[in-house]
Amino acid sequence: ETAVFQTPNYHVTQVGNEVSFNCKQTLGHDTMYWYKQDSKKLLKIMFSYNNKQLIVNETVPRRFSPQSSDKAHLNLRIKSVEPEDSAVYLCASSPGQYSGNTLYFGEGSRLIVV
């Protein structure tokens, strides 16, 4: 049963446009994440928030910016998209920062940049 909701599920846009992905979790978790999955299925973390605070910020281009209004929401904005941004963006949450916590994933938001 899905408890991490992402919108939109699919988005096609042109190079240079801005796009935003939204994520909401109803699990009451404190920690949320954005992962990028490329065409080879490789999953890489981009950002992580704990109780609205940014705790992980991997080396991603500056056109990517996360936003968290509360611990249940984590959005991802991409200013001026590039072709290499085409990927599936996966939102996830976990009860907290404890390393043993399981991540719960949303169904992903597929971005196609033309």
Add this chain to the structure above:
Amino acid sequence: AQKVTQTQTSISVVEKTTVTMDCVYETRDSSYFLFWYKQTASGEIVFLIRQDSYKKENATVGHYSLNFQKPKSSIGLIITATQIEDSAVYFCAMRETSNMGYKLTFGTGTSLLVDP
């Protein structure tokens, strides 16, 4: 830096048989957690099973079990009595307990096809 390697890109088995997927990892931490996740054709990623590095017993959940060989930095996933619906991509992942422990690092995945 932590690293997770899955060398098998794809495996094909016949239904009701047992399959083992390999995973090796690199870490400097003495304490860490190892996970296996499954990604279905729809793209959904679900957690399957976890092994805590300080536990000697292999974790087991349903028809999933782990073969944890700490000296070899290896954590294999064993699926017994495979079913058609086990067809998916399986990811091995690791999370250290150091201050970089917020990151779950994934392997490249192994695609499993279960044929009738």
